[in-house]
Amino acid sequence: MTDRLAIIDLTGEQVEIKDIPEEVQRMYLGGEGLNTYLLYTYLPPGVDPLSPDNVLIFGAGLISGCDVSSSRFEVTSKSAEGQGGFGTSNSGGFWSAELKYAGFQHLLIRGKAPRPTYLWIHDGEIEFRDASFLWGHDTYESIELILDDIGDRNAQVAMIGQAGENLVKFANIMHGLKRAAGRTGMGCIMGSKMLKAIAVRGTKGLRVNDPEKLLETFASHRRQITSTKIYPVISRYGTLTIFLIQNQSGMISVKNNQYNYFAEAEGRLDDEIFEEQYKTKSLACFGCPLRCSHRYRINSGPYAGVWGEGPEFYMMAGFGPAVGNADWDLILAANTLINRYGLDVGSSSGYTAWLMELWQRGIITEKDTGGLNLDWGNKEAILTLIHQMAKNEGFGGMIGQEASRAAEIIGKDSGRYLYTQRGMMHESPENTRASRATTLAAATANRGSDHLKGRCALEFFAMPPEVLAKIYGKPVASDFRSWDGKAWMATWTQHFTTVADSLGYCKFATIWPGSTHNLNYPQFCETIKAVKGWDVTPEELMETGERIWNLERMFIQRETGVLREGDIPPSVYFEPQPLEPLKGEKLDRDEYDKRLDEYYGIRGWTREGTPTPETLKRLKLDREPSHLL
Amino acid sequence: MSEGKKEYKLRCLKCLGGRITVFTGDATARCSHCGQNWRISWVTPEVAKIRGRVLEGSRHDGPSGHN
Numbered sequence: 001m002t003d004r005l006a007i008i009d010l011t012g013e014q015v016e017i018k019d020i021p022e023e024v025q026r027m028y029l030g031g032e033g034l035n036t037y038l039l040y041t042y043l044p045p046g047v048d049p050l051s052p053d054n055v056l057i058f059g060a061g062l063i064s065g066c067d068v069s070s071s072r073f074e075v076t077s078k079s080a081e082g083q084g085g086f087g088t089s090n091s092g093g094f095w096s097a098e099l100k101y102a103g104f105q106h107l108l109i110r111g112k113a114p115r116p117t118y119l120w121i122h123d124g125e126i127e128f129r130d131a132s133f134l135w136g137h138d139t140y141e142s143i144e145l146i147l148d149d150i151g152d153r154n155a156q157v158a159m160i161g162q163a164g165e166n167l168v169k170f171a172n173i174m175h176g177l178k179r180a181a182g183r184t185g186m187g188c189i190m191g192s193k194m195l196k197a198i199a200v201r202g203t204k205g206l207r208v209n210d211p212e213k214l215l216e217t218f219a220s221h222r223r224q225i226t227s228t229k230i231y232p233v234i235s236r237y238g239t240l241t242i243f244l245i246q247n248q249s250g251m252i253s254v255k256n257n258q259y260n261y262f263a264e265a266e267g268r269l270d271d272e273i274f275e276e277q278y279k280t281k282s283l284a285c286f287g288c289p290l291r292c293s294h295r296y297r298i299n300s301g302p303y304a305g306v307w308g309e310g311p312e313f314y315m316m317a318g319f320g321p322a323v324g325n326a327d328w329d330l331i332l333a334a335n336t337l338i339n340r341y342g343l344d345v346g347s348s349s350g351y352t353a354w355l356m357e358l359w360q361r362g363i364i365t366e367k368d369t370g371g372l373n374l375d376w377g378n379k380e381a382i383l384t385l386i387h388q389m390a391k392n393e394g395f396g397g398m399i400g401q402e403a404s405r406a407a408e409i410i411g412k413d414s415g416r417y418l419y420t421q422r423g424m425m426h427e428s429p430e431n432t433r434a435s436r437a438t439t440l441a442a443a444t445a446n447r448g449s450d451h452l453k454g455r456c457a458l459e460f461f462a463m464p465p466e467v468l469a470k471i472y473g474k475p476v477a478s479d480f481r482s483w484d485g486k487a488w489m490a491t492w493t494q495h496f497t498t499v500a501d502s503l504g505y506c507k508f509a510t511i512w513p514g515s516t517h518n519l520n521y522p523q524f525c526e527t528i529k530a531v532k533g534w535d536v537t538p539e540e541l542m543e544t545g546e547r548i549w550n551l552e553r554m555f556i557q558r559e560t561g562v563l564r565e566g567d568i569p570p571s572v573y574f575e576p577q578p579l580e581p582l583k584g585e586k587l588d589r590d591e592y593d594k595r596l597d598e599y600y601g602i603r604g605w606t607r608e609g610t611p612t613p614e615t616l617k618r619l620k621l622d623r624e625p626s627h628l629l
Numbered sequence: 630m631s632e633g634k635k636e637y638k639l640r641c642l643k644c645l646g647g648r649i650t651v652f653t654g655d656a657t658a659r660c661s662h663c664g665q666n667w668r669i670s671w672v673t674p675e676v677a678k679i680r681g682r683v684l685e686g687s688r689h690d691g692p693s694g695h696n
Contacts, residue, residue: 229676232672232673232676233672233676233678236672237672241678244642244679244680244681245642248642248643248679248681248682249642249643249645266681266682266684267681267684270680270681272670272680460645461640461645462640462645462646478646479646480645581643581644581663
């Protein structure tokens with residue numbers, strides 16, 4: 001009963017339920033893959049992202065709720081941020097497992113509710129509920145109000161805060177107190193449909209092919225994850241531990257990518273200070289031994305009493321060095337605000353950093369900012385900008401509403417310092433121009449500037465060539481500055497992360513963050529066998545990842561027409577790093593173009609970046625949209 | 630070799646290629662490749678991690694004043 005799609009029309013409050021054919025699941029799995037299939041099939045070409053005709057698709061991973069660390073759900077639509085291309089994002093937590101227990105794998109939402117609405121999905125039933133009493137409330141408040149309203153404290157809620165209600169282009173869909181489907185403005189799309197939240201609860205359990213085998217697989221995968229070298233670190237500090245690596249190796253954005261190492265962070269910003277001074281407990285997602293999330297509280301100073309969950313590395317770096325700040329208090333106060341409003345960290349900190357550089361250069365003044373002093377690290381100005389972005393007020397409000405046109409509106413020379421890709425704000429902490437595979441994979445990622453598809457973490461650690469060859473199946477250079485084998489490494493990583501996001505695995509339980517002993521394709525195949533009974537090989541899964549990747553590319557081609565010119569990293573990546581240990585490192589434009597050609601060649605794309613007819617036929621994409629579902 | 634202490638290897642975060650040798654409980658260690666002196670912390674008695682640069686004299690042992 002779980003393999004079902006609910007097509008939900010908000011305008012007429014109608015629901016149609018369809019069984020998902022096995023043929024479609026085998027082609028696209030679930031999560032990101034099947035969401036992409038539904039987007040390509042159900043969205044009419046050329047629709048405005050904020051139109052009621054746009055579709056918003058929620059999908060649990062194919063094996064979400066079954067295996068260890070399989071908590072992810074994906075949200076996919078035409079992007080609200082940037083050029084209106086491929087919008088997708090995923091989140092951990094408990095929502096995906098609960099959706100499956102409630103009897104659904106995917107939800108396709110279209111239309112626009114006549115009034116603020118939330119959906120209450122429980123044991124196969126879908127109710128449309130008036131959300132007028134929720135509108136205007138932040139995410140922390142909304143969870144409590146919704147759980148009270150439905151009378152079930154075990155329900156799980158995905159929702160928007162005020163940022164989504166106010167149609168901020170980089171609004172997130174939030175789950176719980178910190179989990180976020182961020183980037184590409186999925187919260188903005190949800191707000192445009194007047195949909196405040198989706199609460200889910202199920203008691204019917206899951207039907208799997210071989211329950212005994214699944215229990216064995218779960219235990220085996222759990223042992224594998226908890227025996228890696230990275231496990232004690234991640235389970236204690238979470239992603240905050242990445243900060244030190246990025247900063248010390250000179251790969252972090254400082255003051256809007258003007259510098260690559262932040263000396264002020266030494267002894268002030270690290271994961272252990274967070275643990276000692278702020279952390280109150282560790283938290284985990286569904287079935288995950290990593291428990292990499294944190295609850296925190298600020299105990300003194302101007303923000304005393306502020307509490308929340310998180311932060312992740314992106315928050316620490318985005319509202320740390322990227323905006324010239326080395327104060328944990330400000331990072332945590334900003335984190336709580338961002339999560340309550342439902343704003344994207346990468347974009348909101350990126351725009352803040354950009355505005356601060358414009359201020360530094362005298363391109364904007366108090367006349368433009370409405371009196372805000374945007375000196376680097378100015379805490380009150382940073383928090384004020386966050387309030388303004390979310391509430392659509394003042395100077396920050398303009399940024400939130402006009403993100404992709406902000407440089408045009410400010411004018412002068414402001415666009416020179418704005419680093420975007422496909423119109424999406426470059427993820428503010430990223431400054432990886434010296435690491436070739438990561439730069440290429442992030443730049444060619446389908447949603448634009450995407451470390452979650454782009455980070456090739458194994459290139460950072462000078463792994464022995466034989467280890468890399470065993471993982472990637474081809475020679476890959478150990479030196480992160482070398483291009484040898486990196487076009488393949490980028491391609492491989494994009495397919496791997498796409499498969500993980502379609503199955504519902506957290507990527508931190510896989511080899512993706514740099515632990516060669518974590519879950520990989522063979523373990524994915526074991527779980528698929530236990531859950532679905534399918535005999536799938538790693539090679540077939542890789543091809544599935546490639547198929548999904550190419551369908552996303554077809555969507556971009558159809559909706560924006562921007563291909564090769566959208567695959568170029570931000571302009572600042574072609575300038576030399578100013579500080580050691582990577583002083584002088586930069587991308588060479590001719591070399592990058594050559595490597596982009598190589599990447600397209602591996603993919604079977606033309607020099608313009610279009611999948612060839614032969615490639616589409618090989619991947620069985622020549623018949624899409626196939627309308628099998 | 631430090632007497633009675635177990636030896637571990639860490640990857641230097643400055644040169645990334647170099648391996649640093651640390652012994653159980655060490656508070657600092659130097660990379661033999663690039664010479665960087667690091668503060669070491671212990672996540673568990675058997676898992677060491679780099680915490681930051683050794684702060685020599687002034688607050689920073691890095692290129693301060695640049696940003």
